[in-house]
Amino acid sequence: MKIMDRLRALDRACIDTLFPENLECLCCRKPSFGHPLCEECAEILEDCRITGPVCPVCGHPLRADAACAFCKGDGLAARSAYRHAETARLLVHTLKFDGVSAAADVFAEGMTAAVEALGPFDAVTWVTMPEKRKRVRGIDHGRLLAEGVARRLGVPCLCLLSRNERNWKATQLGMNAEERRKHLEQAFLCPQPVHGRILLADDVMTTGSTARACAAALLQAGAASVTVVTATQAAEHETSINP
Numbered sequence: 079m080k081i082m083d084r085l086r087a088l089d090r091a092c093i094d095t096l097f098p099e100n101l102e103c104l105c106c107r108k109p110s111f112g113h114p115l116c117e118e119c120a121e122i123l124e125d126c127r128i129t130g131p132v133c134p135v136c137g138h139p140l141r142a143d144a145a146c147a148f149c150k151g152d153g154l155a156a157r158s159a160y161r162h163a164e165t166a167r168l169l170v171h172t173l174k175f176d177g178v179s180a181a182a183d184v185f186a187e188g189m190t191a192a193v194e195a196l197g198p199f200d201a202v203t204w205v206t207m208p209e210k211r212k213r214v215r216g217i218d219h220g221r222l223l224a225e226g227v228a229r230r231l232g233v234p235c236l237c238l239l240s241r242n243e244r245n246w247k248a249t250q251l252g253m254n255a256e257e258r259r260k261h262l263e264q265a266f267l268c269p270q271p272v273h274g275r276i277l278l279a280d281d282v283m284t285t286g287s288t289a290r291a292c293a294a295a296l297l298q299a300g301a302a303s304v305t306v307v308t309a310t311q312a313a314e315h316e317t318s319i320n321p
């Protein structure tokens with residue numbers, strides 16, 4: 079983020095705190111009268127909420143009576159709050175690139191509702207961002223989501239994962255699926271022993287391979303179980319539904 083962008087983001091955060099009545103909608107910038115979203119955008123977000131039948135394991139939306147082709151019933155326990163579409167997609171963008179904590183807060187509400195029934199959990203953590211990207215953006219948006227969910231569940235939010243940046247290659251081009259999986263598996267480390275049932279927060283669930291790599295690191299460090307919760311679930315995910 080350029081210095082001017084940072085100042086502008088800071089400026090906006092100050093103005094929002096001092097004059098909440100002047101808040102504009104995080105998605106369409108229309109006046110939102112003290113709410114993070116205007117009425118219209120809040121309604122569209124509600125339409126993106128994942129409701130109805132989902133795979134009991136991975137939380138993947140299912141058509142009636144279909145089996146989940148995504149995890150085949152033995153995947154990582156996961157839930158997502160929204161489909162990665164429309165207002166939900168815009169909000170992810172706001173969260174990622176502007177680091178607006180109000181966007182994280184909107185998501186944290188949906189994420190908590192989506193995953194609560196899979197609990198209880200002992201702590202919440204997040205998929206850490208590479209250091210370089212953190213320096214550029216100035217904020218780890220996964221942490222904002224994890225903090226929001228932890229607050230709502232009344233459990234601690236702990237920084238458990240770190241990136242193993244030494245052997246990390248930014249491009250995975252030319253690797254086959256198995257090599258990519260191995261490469262990703264080495265990307266995350268738990269420097270400290272981990273205890274209890276861990277809830278892992280992230281922004282978007284696509285193939286789930288990043289979440290799986292984090293879960294493997296957490297389990298290896300001693301976690302009793304790992305459950306994943308994301309703000310949205312991307313469209314590629316939906317194409318793997320059995321007809």
Ligand SMILES: [Zn+2]
Nearest residue numbers: 103106116119
């Ligand atoms: Zn709006």
Ligand SMILES: [Zn+2]
Nearest residue numbers: 133136146149
């Ligand atoms: Zn599934």
